[in-house]
Amino acid sequence: MERNQGCLDCPARGKHLFCSMETSALEKFDSIGTLVQFGSGGVIFREGDNCGSVHVLCSGRVKLSATSREGRTLILKIARAGEVLGLSAALANQPYEVTAETVEPCRLKTIRRQALLDFLDRNPDASMRAARAVAQEYKAAFSEVRRLALPATASGRVAGLLLEWTREQAVPNTRQGRCTMTLTHEEIASMTATTRETVTRVLGQLKRDQLISIRGAALTVLQPQELERMAV
Amino acid sequence: MERNQGCLDCPARGKHLFCSMETSALEKFDSIGTLVQFGSGGVIFREGDNCGSVHVLCSGRVKLSATSREGRTLILKIARAGEVLGLSAALANQPYEVTAETVEPCRLKTIRRQALLDFLDRNPDASMRAARAVAQEYKAAFSEVRRLALPATASGRVAGLLLEWTREQAVPNTRQGRCTMTLTHEEIASMTATTRETVTRVLGQLKRDQLISIRGAALTVLQPQELERMAV
DNA sequence: AAGGAATCGTGATATCAATCACATGCCGAT
DNA sequence: ATCGGCATGTGATTGATATCACGATTCCTT
Numbered sequence: 369m370e371r372n373q374g375c376l377d378c379p380a381r382g383k384h385l386f387c388s389m390e391t392s393a394l395e396k397f398d399s400i401g402t403l404v405q406f407g408s409g410g411v412i413f414r415e416g417d418n419c420g421s422v423h424v425l426c427s428g429r430v431k432l433s434a435t436s437r438e439g440r441t442l443i444l445k446i447a448r449a450g451e452v453l454g455l456s457a458a459l460a461n462q463p464y465e466v467t468a469e470t471v472e473p474c475r476l477k478t479i480r481r482q483a484l485l486d487f488l489d490r491n492p493d494a495s496m497r498a499a500r501a502v503a504q505e506y507k508a509a510f511s512e513v514r515r516l517a518l519p520a521t522a523s524g525r526v527a528g529l530l531l532e533w534t535r536e537q538a539v540p541n542t543r544q545g546r547c548t549m550t551l552t553h554e555e556i557a558s559m560t561a562t563t564r565e566t567v568t569r570v571l572g573q574l575k576r577d578q579l580i581s582i583r584g585a586a587l588t589v590l591q592p593q594e595l596e597r598m599a600v
Numbered sequence: 601m602e603r604n605q606g607c608l609d610c611p612a613r614g615k616h617l618f619c620s621m622e623t624s625a626l627e628k629f630d631s632i633g634t635l636v637q638f639g640s641g642g643v644i645f646r647e648g649d650n651c652g653s654v655h656v657l658c659s660g661r662v663k664l665s666a667t668s669r670e671g672r673t674l675i676l677k678i679a680r681a682g683e684v685l686g687l688s689a690a691l692a693n694q695p696y697e698v699t700a701e702t703v704e705p706c707r708l709k710t711i712r713r714q715a716l717l718d719f720l721d722r723n724p725d726a727s728m729r730a731a732r733a734v735a736q737e738y739k740a741a742f743s744e745v746r747r748l749a750l751p752a753t754a755s756g757r758v759a760g761l762l763l764e765w766t767r768e769q770a771v772p773n774t775r776q777g778r779c780t781m782t783l784t785h786e787e788i789a790s791m792t793a794t795t796r797e798t799v800t801r802v803l804g805q806l807k808r809d810q811l812i813s814i815r816g817a818a819l820t821v822l823q824p825q826e827l828e829r830m831a832v
Numbered sequence: 833a834a835g836g837a838a839t840c841g842t843g844a845t846a847t848c849a850a851t852c853a854c855a856t857g858c859c860g861a862t
Numbered sequence: 863a864t865c866g867g868c869a870t871g872t873g874a875t876t877g878a879t880a881t882c883a884c885g886a887t888t889c890c891t892t
Contacts, residue, residue: 434745437832438752440750440832442749444745456735456739460732460738465739465742466742489728495727496727498731499727499731502735503687504692509742510676510741512745513741513745519668522848552869553869562850565849600668784839794879794880795881797840797880797881798878801879
């Protein structure tokens with residue numbers, strides 16, 4: 369498990385868009401990349417850096433964020449295994465738009481930008497997968513825009529985020545509406561364009577109104593339709 | 601000029617990412633699509649509709665927007681010639697995320713989703729172009745997120761939008777900082793998550809402070825660095 | 833040219849949330 | 863067990879802006 373395994377015998381093989389190529393393509397892909405390990409809090413790349421490589425996240429979670437000169441931080445999302453980090457920057461030939469920072473130990477497959485482009489040129493199937501992967505990225509960015517801009521109030525934006533978490537963490541055979549809250553109030557504030565204190569107050573109010581319940585890191589949405597109404 | 605011309609003799613040929621394919625591919629592409637004309641205010645597709653087709657915008661401008669149940673409207677952007685509308689939805693096999701509505705007479709090349717996917721499968725170069733096109737879409741959506749979430753005030757968001765306009769409308773050989781404001785205050789409000797009245801007041805204040813000047817639809821940014829500071 | 837609709841300008845008021853300040857709680861390290 | 867540091871809870875105050883209301887302007891149609 370700890371040995372430097374390749375994509376072919378990776379436990380995630382076939383589970384993700386980019387890890388589901390046919391054997392020969394995956395073999396080639398495997399050979400042009402390097403497996404890299406990060407501890408918690410490692411910086412994979414920074415906003416504005418030249419996009420030298422793209423990174424396939426094999427395991428672990430990565431925080432993607434952007435910062436303004438004034439120091440305000442916006443967390444876009446927490447990326448999970450299977451996501452391809454920096455792909456859109458590589459394709460658009462632009463610097464990285466975000467900073468990518470591990471929030472737990474991670475394994476990544478790192479590929480030089482040019483090597484990836486060459487690989488995509490020679491593998492039509494892979495380039496379609498790349499296109500689909502970016503389409504996913506787009507979809508996520510778009511729903512971020514929606515969640516930030518449409519709700520009129522801070523509570524609405526927080527409610528929208530909680531709903532998104534329950535949706536993306538939904539596990540079959542489990543009661544609906546559960547998710548694990550691994551972020552601090554400060555970080556939630558950075559995802560909802562508000563402040564730490566407001567997040568504390570909003571979550572407190574939602575608990576008092578019995579719309580959610582929180583036990584440690586386990587959050588349960590009790591009244592999804594009510595949250596929907598706030599989030600709109 | 602008014603006749604039903606194809607992609608090969610289109611005046612925009614070679615000007616845009618997707619219109620720059622080599623002759624044989626472009627010929628094939630031309631044959632699987634239909635040229636469609638819209639007047640002003642035509643709806644190309646609606647948010648939530650099944651994504652049956654993608655649309656290459658040959659000429660004219662198209663407003664992309666999303667609406668909340670409560671009736672709040674968010675305008676994401678005004679698309680211009682060369683953009684491929686609905687591409688990310690087609691690739692992700694999802695309903696359209698936005699509503700596309702012409703703001704002036706437009707010509708579009710419409711291609712059935714499946715026909716496009718087949719075409720991309722057979723044309724590696726085209727699928728790379730598709731990937732790049734989605735990467736552009738992503739970049740635009742991301743900068744939208746930034747503009748909405750990072751500035752602390754409504755003036756900051758409006759300032760950011762004005763700067764973006766001057767950047768994207770920048771014409772060589774012309775004085776910097778000019779752009780044409782074709783949107784109403786109401787529409788600007790929908791792009792900056794604020795209200796019509798606030799947009800009126802912010803623009804008025806910027807004029808009074810000599811940071812911008814407005815003559816009819818012609819807007820000139822006089823102090824870009826000041827606006828940058830507000831926008832952060 | 834006139835009328836009507838859309839757009840813009842502006843004041844008054846109410847509300848929401850940012851900010852500041854500090855108390856409390858929690859957890860890991862010594 | 864105790865300390866220190868980080869995260870969370872909460873009050874008071876202030877400022878920004880949404881909202882409501884209405885008048886003025888511009889644009890488009892007839």
